[in-house]
Amino acid sequence: MSYRDTLDFLLYDWLHAERLNERQRFADHSRETFDAVLDTCERIAREKYAPANRTVDVEEPHFDGEKVILPRATHEAHAAFVESGMMAAAQDYDIGGMQLPYTVQAAANSFFAMASVSIGSNMLTSGNANLLMVHGTEMQKQVFALNEFSGRWAGTMCLSEPQAGSSLSDVATRAVPDGEGFENDPLGPRYRLKGNKMWISAGDHELTENIVHIVLAKIPDAEGKLIPGVKGISLFIVPKKMVDTEGRLTGERNDVALAGLNHKLGWRGTTNTLLNFGEGKYPVDGKAGAVGYLVGKPGQGLACMFHMMNEARIGVGTAAVMLGMAGYHASLDYAKNRPQGRPVGPAGKDATRPQVRIIEHADVRRMLLAQKAYCEGALALQLYCARLVDEQKTGRPEAADDARLLLEVLTPIAKSWPSEWCLEANSLAIQIHGGYGYTRDFPVEQYWRDNRLNMIHEGTHGIQAADLLGRKVLMEGGKGLQLLGARVQETIARAAARPELAGFADALGQAFGRVTAAIQAAWSTGNPAEALVNAVPYMQAFGHMVLAWMWLDVADKAIEKDNGATSVSTTGRLGAATYFFRYELPKIGAWLNVVESREPVCADLPEDAF
Ligand SMILES: Cc1cc2nc3c(=O)[nH]c(=O)nc-3n(C[C@H](O)[C@H](O)[C@H](O)COP(=O)(O)OP(=O)(O)OC[C@H]3O[C@@H](n4cnc5c(N)ncnc54)[C@H](O)[C@@H]3O)c2cc1C
Numbered sequence: 001m002s003y004r005d006t007l008d009f010l011l012y013d014w015l016h017a018e019r020l021n022e023r024q025r026f027a028d029h030s031r032e033t034f035d036a037v038l039d040t041c042e043r044i045a046r047e048k049y050a051p052a053n054r055t056v057d058v059e060e061p062h063f064d065g066e067k068v069i070l071p072r073a074t075h076e077a078h079a080a081f082v083e084s085g086m087m088a089a090a091q092d093y094d095i096g097g098m099q100l101p102y103t104v105q106a107a108a109n110s111f112f113a114m115a116s117v118s119i120g121s122n123m124l125t126s127g128n129a130n131l132l133m134v135h136g137t138e139m140q141k142q143v144f145a146l147n148e149f150s151g152r153w154a155g156t157m158c159l160s161e162p163q164a165g166s167s168l169s170d171v172a173t174r175a176v177p178d179g180e181g182f183e184n185d186p187l188g189p190r191y192r193l194k195g196n197k198m199w200i201s202a203g204d205h206e207l208t209e210n211i212v213h214i215v216l217a218k219i220p221d222a223e224g225k226l227i228p229g230v231k232g233i234s235l236f237i238v239p240k241k242m243v244d245t246e247g248r249l250t251g252e253r254n255d256v257a258l259a260g261l262n263h264k265l266g267w268r269g270t271t272n273t274l275l276n277f278g279e280g281k282y283p284v285d286g287k288a289g290a291v292g293y294l295v296g297k298p299g300q301g302l303a304c305m306f307h308m309m310n311e312a313r314i315g316v317g318t319a320a321v322m323l324g325m326a327g328y329h330a331s332l333d334y335a336k337n338r339p340q341g342r343p344v345g346p347a348g349k350d351a352t353r354p355q356v357r358i359i360e361h362a363d364v365r366r367m368l369l370a371q372k373a374y375c376e377g378a379l380a381l382q383l384y385c386a387r388l389v390d391e392q393k394t395g396r397p398e399a400a401d402d403a404r405l406l407l408e409v410l411t412p413i414a415k416s417w418p419s420e421w422c423l424e425a426n427s428l429a430i431q432i433h434g435g436y437g438y439t440r441d442f443p444v445e446q447y448w449r450d451n452r453l454n455m456i457h458e459g460t461h462g463i464q465a466a467d468l469l470g471r472k473v474l475m476e477g478g479k480g481l482q483l484l485g486a487r488v489q490e491t492i493a494r495a496a497a498r499p500e501l502a503g504f505a506d507a508l509g510q511a512f513g514r515v516t517a518a519i520q521a522a523w524s525t526g527n528p529a530e531a532l533v534n535a536v537p538y539m540q541a542f543g544h545m546v547l548a549w550m551w552l553d554v555a556d557k558a559i560e561k562d563n564g565a566t567s568v569s570t571t572g573r574l575g576a577a578t579y580f581f582r583y584e585l586p587k588i589g590a591w592l593n594v595v596e597s598r599e600p601v602c603a604d605l606p607e608d609a610f
Helices: 003-014 017-022 031-058 072-084 102-116 122-135 138-149 301-306 309-337 362-394 397-432 434-438 444-455 461-472 475-496 502-522 535-562 568-596
Strands: 153-158 174-177 190-201 210-218 233-239 241-243 249-253 256-261 272-277 290-295
Touching (some): 003 535, 017 031, 017 102, 017 362, 031 102, 031 444, 102 122, 122 138, 122 153, 122 290, 122 301, 122 309, 138 153, 138 210, 138 233, 190 210, 190 233, 210 241, 210 272, 210 290, 210 301, 233 241, 233 301, 309 362, 309 444, 362 397, 362 535, 362 568, 397 434, 397 444, 397 461, 397 475, 397 535, 461 535, 475 502, 502 535, 502 568
Parallel strands (some): 153 210, 174 210
Antiparallel strands (some): 174 190, 190 272, 190 290, 210 233, 256 272
16 A cells, blocks of 8 residues: 555545635635645655655765755755745745645655655754744744745754753853844844854755754843753844845854764754854954844743744654655565565475565564554554644634643654654564665665654653653643543544454553553652653553554544445554554553552662662
8 A cells, every 4th residue: 555545544534634624724725735735745755855865865964164065966855845835835825825734734744754854954944934933023024934934044943052952951052132222123132142052953054045043042140140940041043144124145144153064873964063153253243142133032932942842743753654654665565575485384395486475474574564553553643633733723712722732742652652663663674674674775774764863852752751741641630631531532432333443442441541540650659750760661651552542543434434345455454453452552561560660770770780
């Protein structure tokens, strides 16, 4: 079954995305317009992205002392993406957008992630511009956001520093008012920034005329001290090249210097940079200090940033899914063509008989089915979350608020589950290729390397897990979890009525009960250090429960759609659901045992005993 068939089923048969056009905002859209967008993106991904995927891996970005050089193919792919209008797809018509639902935008972007995940830093640019549309002044929107949506300029997110990664409260970049009248600059209150930003994706390149950095920095107090903690963090627009209020380049460089490129395991199509702000390499008006324009209020920087975290995290999760999916399709193809070995049993003992294709071996089928279960199940979750984003933005007030809370609970899973399990899918894809999978002659090793990033950025696995068990399942009196429980129960009720699914419905009910009860057990002493010591096993169990729910719901819909017949696609979906319930869901017992008992060994082992 092709990826497009899977996507269409989930988007239309399962999520009924076409019904979104009943809403005012999407009234001009229809299944036809959605399909046209999907067709265009699928074509660009096939023609411009996929053929360049290996090129961008082997021709790493390099710095010639003046410019960062990227392969020509990256420029062509970027131009084709901009031309398609996808950068502004979800924006209003009057600023050149298509008013496309986020659900369809996420689905359309999946083609690019599958074809060559690292070519586009587009997610950063649209995320940066989206943030400005919410928190920026009219002038900041006009000058910066709109030029990003048009593709004329690109955007970055400058949060991390060498000494401040997970712990953003320790950011040390300073922003001081830029002289008298600093508040009156039409582009926003004007500051001078000094500091170092580490790991900045797409921090320097020649793909666009300018780069708009969004930078977290602290404004010192009256005594010149930085306010400790996140409350002291503010947000600034720092363009690479200075611009005027009409969005024209003034010809002057801003004081942002590339200190070096990071050489990465994967995701090499996107530059990754260490940027020095304000070191005096490019003085502005004769003075050292990068010019930055305040966005929102001082001290609100992280809050502004969090506004767009859900979409960014769904984006990261979707990238992980699509890398997994790429490996699944590559290894499926390989398994259908590689002859090796003979069947188990007497027939296999006759060496004069031709070898079978490896897809005929049960163990290879196990690895294929695991990949299908991980990747197609996780794709369902990403699209479900994307649909919640649309609900949050365009639903009636109560439904919108429910969607917000559900997203709070599901986002750590949408980000982290694919990062772990679709990476495992990539590992299985390598395994199916045997020794060939370990070479650069086949694409699967690159998928694994590219995917390994996703557990690290946008909040590491450990940080996401602490957020889930320490905050998300408890917030607003546990209402998000209750809403999730109600939806899980709806699925269970429907599936319980089908003989093929009744056993799975029962297993999901028990899993949900146990995942919920484990929260009380973990927190029973009220000591966060004990409760959170096994936060990652908790997140693994929670994630597996959510994925089991996805599979049960998808399987139920597949059977309903077939209306008595059984299509090959439904057979495939039931196979993957069965795999998930029989091989994966039982794992939650082991994970929750240590959560419930607050197993202390990891925390308590003396350091010198390691
Ligand atoms: C390729 C790439 C692209 C990136 N792009 C960007 C970007 O565009 N912009 C940007 O701002 N940043 C970016 N990052 C940075 C990324 O977000 C950070 O690497 C990440 O937040 C982790 O920070 P760190 O590397 O300093 O690791 P650390 O924070 O030092 O973490 C190291 C390990 O310790 C664990 N750990 C840390 N603190 C705790 C804790 N309190 N409890 C439990 N465990 C903990 C972590 O989970 C991790 O396993 C990128 C990183 C990479 C590798």
